Amino acid sequence: MHLSLSAVTRPVERLMATAQNGLEVLRLGGLETGAVPSPVQIVESVPMYKLRRYFPPDSRPGATPVGPPVLMVHPMMMSPNMFDVTRDEGAVGILHAAGLDPWVIDFGEPDKVEGGMRRNLTDHIVALSEAVDTVKKTTGSDVHLAGYSQGGMWAYQVAAYRRSKDLASVITFGSPVDTLAALPMNIPPNIAAVGADFMAEHVFNHLDIQGWMARIGFQMMDPIKTAKARLDFLMQLHDREALLSREQQRRFLDSEGWIAWSGPAIAELLKQFIAHNRMMTGGFAINGQLVTLTDINCPILAFVGEVDDIGQPVAVRGIRRAAPNADVYETMLRAGHFGLVVGSKAAQITWPTVADWVRWQSGQGPKPVNVDLMGEHPDAGEKGVPLAARLITGLGGASEVALSVAKTAADAVVATNRSVRTMAVETVRTLPRLARLGQINDHTRISLGRILSEQAHATPGGEFLLFDGRVHTYEAVDRRIDNVVRGLISVGVRQGDRVGVLMETRPSALVAITALSRLGAVAVLMSPDGDLAEAAKLSGVAEVLTDPANLDRARALPVQVLVLGGGEHRDLRLPAGTDVIDMEQIDPDTIDLPGWYRPNPGLARDRAFVAFSRVSGKLVAKEITNHRWALSAFGTASTASLDRNDTVYCLTPLHHQSGLLVALGGAVVGGARIALSRGLQPDRFVQEVRQYGVTVVSYTWAMLGEVIDDPGFSLHGNHPVRLFIGSGMPTGLWNRVTEAFAPAHVVEFFATTDGQAVLANVAGAKIGSKGRPLPGGGQIELAAYDADADLILEADDGFVRHAEPDEVGVLLARPRGPVDPGASVRRGVFAPADTWVATESLFRRDADGDFWLVGTRNGVIHTARGPVFGDSITDLVGGIGAVDLAVSYGVGTPAGDLAVTALTLRPGASITAADLREALSTPVVGVPPDLVHVVDALPLSATYRPESGKLRAAGLPKAGRQAWHLDAETGEYVRLTAAVRTALAAEPAAPL
Known part of the structure; x- marks a missing residue:
């Protein structure tokens, strides 16, 4: 051969x-390719960045006009040269050829710049915002801001930070927004959140990432593709021509394209946008300013990689829900993460599409054919790019049957692991709180000041207090508290003293209350709208801490007035010789602490606060011990599963028990952020919920009706709220709130005034129920009760009989900690020598063990037909869809008491006798009311509780089309006529 x-x-x-x-x-x-970089001009050079302008325009007369500017942003770990890897197929070259004006921000190599490795995420975002200003000033045109991967995340954040000022559009490539919806390598979200938080707190505050580490990490994201690329390179090493076309890209990915990350920037990225996922929830902080993507209102184009495992489609498409005020478009490519911006598909599809998009947005061309409005997608329920898809992309096809079986098995494992993880996380989070609560006795040192100090020590840089769009850290708040303590000591306040706090809800009020707690004094919480003279007399205060807004009211009291806070532009203008002390003029560094001072000396049994309420029109002072505060605070944090991922929105003022015990207490114990509001403002509610990233909203009674029923209320797009916590929400409003804010639900609390009995409806499935005893909150029982005789019933053995299911009973609590001196204490109740506190509250307990409030002992309406339990009736009526609010009360007549239920209707709604019959025909306990009538409005207390005093004083309702009475013979509700009303007022009510 x-x-x-x-x-x-x-x-x-x-x-x-x-x-x-x-x-x-x-x-x-x-290999030497002979490629030369595109011509570039450095327009601006500052320590944080250099601003490159590619193909700088010819300034000579008659030169070609410059097109719209596009400012491109690289991620932290990649060189800005990624946009000019090859002149013919790179981003800047293609955009220039299309008539656009390409710009690139270059953050440099931080490990080679003085102070570079101390840069944080905020530094990058503020710098990028300044670069936008420069491009706008230089070109005179609005800027198209285009970012790849993390650079796209920055683009979104800058657009929100600037509220889209000077931005023509935002363009992103593989930039995740809903980061926990899908993570690389299908990492479970719970593990990712916990891991990211841990890494941010304990690793990247000591460690920076070098360029080689970034390169290896990126390659490990898809090791199969990396290995295949290297094998292909070796197999074609003989064919120089074949290699040259991809050589620039290969060298970029293998060595030249990677730069160092600063540890603080990584830590902030992990904490804000992975652990807390705040691009979705809102409330991320830039220079102390709270920002939400809902502030973006310029058009958005997001490039989505079908097989992108880093910026997975479901995570990238989170922008549609996170930015509901923007028109969001997308372009889908069959490409991986890097292939979106570099390579043949990027050259053929990505960058020409960007050019067409910019021309369309500038009115210079039609909408690109491969750009579509981002809508609902089949992947909305997926958790990321399946492993199968990556294998297909890297290795080629595989058996469809085998992949189906593998996916089913993998999904089952993931689902099981997720359930186990959720249970584990909740257990780890809740058990220590309940254990600590259970260990509290009279001599335990515990207080608001102590818990806040512990949190500040554990996470000094953690975000704590949100107000007026700004954020304050635990360390800053704690330092301010210590300074105020020194000021209080300097003016003679000592441990145990009672000091009034007369302040609007603002940071200085929180600081004042906590400072008194840290000092061991008693904070007397005075409402600016209340009877201040009577409150001062009842509580015996000698000093009042006030803010400038309430200074005149405070000076009218016969006490020493101390002024604290008031903002940066305060001007007290105190007359000469005044006895008012301006606390802000005291230099805390000049105050020597006395020998008797020990921070946070409060014991559980010690009085910590005094709050006020009205009972039968009389102002009553209610003393709250540290134990009472701790019970509510730990109970709220445990029941609501509060942690550092949460932001609690405090709608009630801090002088109200709900604000102090539930919102502030729960947030401090849970390590959550607390957002203070300037009172309920329906027009600002949704805006602040998104701006602060509110996950938990506190409420009282019908408060949220002001929001839900406001004509301007609109909730489109994403919202971060997962929970509403409070007490007294009417059943109808409960339904409307959960419908509007789905999938959020309501956790309804009930607590006696002394805090000995606490219930919580955690599941929220039984609307109107008060739930079950709070774990760690002590033992609760229902004693059988005779409403007619107002007696607690005993069994044959002489002990109190337990109420049967759905039988009315008096709520009893086994005391833990100090007992209120005015409490009704009973001994030998269920066993010899046992001790119980009898409350005034009446409940029934259903067969499942859930408690339902039916009223109070003195609130039972005794009619000729039997007892009417007002709260039970109000709940039933509130279940009618047309009803807004309702209240039941008794009206005395010569023939005896009649039970009346007054209700208001939702706008445009009506109610019929048939609706009343269906709702009230068979109350679980007691009998239905004698009369029902519609009123224009129900008076609400300062806490939004419907009040019946004026209605009761007005007597029986007037006859008319919207008033009904219970027919004694038929048991039906029929229209109330003048004749029937006269008869009811004069004759005894006939029994059924």
Whole structure:
């Protein structure tokens, strides 16, 4: 057999070419391509960045006009040269050829810049915002801001930070927004959140990422693709022409394209946007300013990689829900993460599409054909790019049946692990709080000041207090508290003293209350709208801490007035010789602490606060011990599963028990952020919920009706709220709130005034129920009760009888900690020598063990037909869809008491006798009311509780089309006529 010459020489030539090219790679790191970078001008150079303008325009007369500017943003770990890897197929070259004006921000290599490794995320965002200003000033045109991967996340954040000022559009490439919806390598979200938080707190505050580490990490995201690319390179090492077309891209990914990350920037990224997912929830902080993506109102174009495992489609598409005020478009590519911006598909699809998009937005061309409005997608329920998709992309096809089986098995494992993780996380979070609560006794040192100090020590840089769009850390608040303590000591306040706090809800009020707690004094919480003279007299205060807004009211009291806070522009203008002390003029550094001072000396049994309420029109002072505060605070944090991922929105003032015990207490114990409001303002509610990233909203009674029923209320797009916590929410409003804020639900609390009995409806499934006893909150029982005789019933053995299911009973609590001196204490109740506190509250307990409030002992309406339990009736009526609010009360007549239920209707709604019959025909306890009537409005207390005093004083309702009475013979509700009303007022009510 004869061999041809070519058959002999070809292998030799191939071997020689391989050796020659391989030697060049070893010596130079790659093949010489002869490529030159695109012409560039440095328009601005500051320590934080350089601003590049590619293909700078010719300034000579007659030069070609410059098109719209596009400012491109690289991620922290990649060189800005990624946009000019090859001149012909790179981003800047393609955009320039299309008539646009390409700009690139270059953050440099932080490990080679003085102070670079101390940069944080805020530094980058503020710098990018300044670069936008420069581009706008230089070109005179609004800027199209385009970012790849994390650079796109920055673009979103800058657009929100600037409220879209000077931005024509935002363009992103593989930039995740809902980061926990889908993570690389299908990492479970709970583990990712916990891990990211841990890494931010304990690793990246000591560690920076070098460029080589970033490169290896990126390659490990898809090791199969990395290995395949290297194998292909080796197999083609003999073919120089084939390699040259991809050589610039290969060298970029293998060595030249990676730069160092600063530890603080990584930590902030992990904490804000992975652990807390605040691009979705809102409330991320830039320079102390709270920002939400709902502030973006310029058009958005998001490039989505179908097989992108880093910026997975479901995570990228989170922008549609996070930015509901923007028109959001997308372009889908069959590409991985880096392939979106570099490579053949990027050159053929991505950058020409960007050029067409910019022209369309500038009115210079039609909408690009591959740009569509982002809508609902099938992947909305997925948790990320499946492993199967990545395998197909990297290795080729595989059996459809085998992949289906693998996916089913993997999904089952993931679902099981997720359930186990959720249970584990909740257990780890809740058990320590309940254990600590259970260990509290009279001599336990515990207080608001102590818990806040513990949190500040554990996470000094943690975000704590949100107000007026700004954020304050635990460390800053704690330092301010200590300074105020020194000021209080300097003016003579000592441990145990009672000091009034007369302040609007603002940071200085929180600081004042906590400072008194840290000092061991008693904070007397005075309402600016209340009877201040009576409150001062009842509580015996000698000093009042006030803010400038309430200074005149405070000076009218016969006490020493101390002024604290008031903002940056306060001007007290105190007359000469005044006895008012301006606390802000005291330099805390000049105050020597006395020997008797010990921070946070309060014991559980000690009085910590005094709050006020009205009972039968009389102002009553209610003393709250540290134990009472701790019970509510730990109970709220445990029941609501509060942690550092949460932001609690405090709608009630801090002088109200709900604000102090539930919102503030729960937030401090849970380590959550607390957002203070300037009172309920329906027009600002949704805005602040998104701006602060509110996850938990506190409420009282019908408060949320002001929001839900406001004509301007609109909740489109994403919202972060997961929970509403409070007490007294009417059943109808409960339904409307959960419908409007789905999937959020309501946790309804009930607590006696002394805090000995606490119930919580955690599941929220039984609307109107008060739930079950709070774990760690002590034992609760229902004592059988005779409403007619107002007696607690005993069994044959002489002990109190337990109420049967759905039988009315008096709520009893086994006391834990100090007992209120005015409490009704009973001994030998269920066993010899046992001790119980009898409350005034009446409940029934259903067969499942859930408690339902039916009223109070003195609130039972005793009619000729039997007892009417007002709260039970109000709940039933509130279940009618047309009803807004309702209240039941008794009206005395010569013939005896009649039970009346007054209700208001939702706008445009009406109610019929049939509705009343269906709702009230068979109350679980007691009998239905004698009369029902519609009123225009129900008076509400300061806490939004419907009041019946004026209605009761007005007597029986007037006859009319919207008033009904219970017919004694038929048991039906019929229209109330004048004749029937007269008869009811004069004659005894006939029994059914």
